[in-house]
Amino acid sequence: MTSTLPAWLEVDVGAIRRNFARLQAKARVPLVVMLKADAYGLGMIDVARAVGVSFEDDQHDAAHAPWAVGVSRLAEASALREAGCSSRILCCAPLSVSELGDAVALHVRPSLYEPNDIHRWRSLSGGPWHLSIDTGMSRAGASWTDVLSQPASLEKALKVSPPEGVFTHFHSADCSESSMVQQEERFARVHAALAHALPVDALAHLDNSAAIAARPHGSPGQLARPGIALFGAREVQRLALEQAVHLRARVVDLRWIASGDTVSYAATWTAPDARRIATVPVGYADGYRQSFSNRGEVSVRGELCPIVGRVTMDLTMIDVTQVTCELGDIVTLIGRDGDTLLSTDAVAERGAISAYELLVGLRLRLPRLSIGGA
Ligand SMILES: *Cc1c(COP(=O)(O)O)cnc(C)c1O
Numbered sequence: 001m002t003s004t005l006p007a008w009l010e011v012d013v014g015a016i017r018r019n020f021a022r023l024q025a026k027a028r029v030p031l032v033v034m035l036k037a038d039a040y041g042l043g044m045i046d047v048a049r050a051v052g053v054s055f056e057d058d059q060h061d062a063a064h065a066p067w068a069v070g071v072s073r074l075a076e077a078s079a080l081r082e083a084g085c086s087s088r089i090l091c092c093a094p095l096s097v098s099e100l101g102d103a104v105a106l107h108v109r110p111s112l113y114e115p116n117d118i119h120r121w122r123s124l125s126g127g128p129w130h131l132s133i134d135t136g137m138s139r140a141g142a143s144w145t146d147v148l149s150q151p152a153s154l155e156k157a158l159k160v161s162p163p164e165g166v167f168t169h170f171h172s173a174d175c176s177e178s179s180m181v182q183q184e185e186r187f188a189r190v191h192a193a194l195a196h197a198l199p200v201d202a203l204a205h206l207d208n209s210a211a212i213a214a215r216p217h218g219s220p221g222q223l224a225r226p227g228i229a230l231f232g233a234r235e236v237q238r239l240a241l242e243q244a245v246h247l248r249a250r251v252v253d254l255r256w257i258a259s260g261d262t263v264s265y266a267a268t269w270t271a272p273d274a275r276r277i278a279t280v281p282v283g284y285a286d287g288y289r290q291s292f293s294n295r296g297e298v299s300v301r302g303e304l305c306p307i308v309g310r311v312t313m314d315l316t317m318i319d320v321t322q323v324t325c326e327l328g329d330i331v332t333l334i335g336r337d338g339d340t341l342l343s344t345d346a347v348a349e350r351g352a353i354s355a356y357e358l359l360v361g362l363r364l365r366l367p368r369l370s371i372g373g374a
Contacts, residue, residue: 006281007249013050014372015242028218030067034227041363056084113142118157128164135186158197165203173210213238233355246335253279264309287361291351299337
């Protein structure tokens, strides 16, 4: 990849397409691709096209297309529609009642659970919608205990306005299979309690990326909702995912410093002897967080070099004393550099942040280059 940019993010849409295929094979049910937050910072429209989401100007292969795109905000749905997206769009986060009119206009499937909102949706002549059930996440959805103890008002709303789907969300699929089992049981009980009010063919969906990875025989229900794994993080081993992002920058300054000299704000790093310091134009304004200060590693010509001193807003310094390095050299901060891999998960762990936060932050300022396309 040759680029004259000072710093850039390569998004490997081919890798994302293959990660989608692996998720699809493991889940064995149609997928709602979660492309909220600009596809976790990587570019919603490019990613949507990469995984075969239907666009008006595309010869798409409906058999392999995702069942829907998942978003969290109407603005995200609006950007998809403006780009010509003709796919189903499911908004998984709750909308305020004042947004429901716009949701109708955008042909968005909202997640509803308050009987008043369900009645309002019907009075607006809204289309298909999904019933959200809270089985332990405690952030949105009808509380499973409330549904079991007082189902009447919800049942009444469901009979008047039957949902297309019903779903819940796992809180610990990545770290506790027993919690998944517990949430699944709660979901099944709610489903059974509402059975006479739900359409027999209501589409049930539960699984996020980690849950899909944990299933030996495919996802339960009729749909699954992967996000992070599409982008090559979190379930890398179990799903044989490919690294899909590469953060690169060019060395813009190179200098020798003497023993006792310090680097960057607050002088948190002192050279123990003469050192060669390279500066790259990436900082926390690019999503390369300050928690990488004195902890992160980057690759220079395939060799790992440590970050020294604080990561600043626009610039980060590395110790290149042990390697060959010249002005203009391309440094890899995330991703593959020849045989060296700085995986998204490994980098995030170094910075004591989640892979989600690392990816989403990369949207701040870095120009994105799409690579690996057909
Ligand atoms: C973000 C999100 C997902 C995807 O989660 P990942 O861990 O990224 O796979 C699925 N469902 C809902 C409701 C979400 O908000």
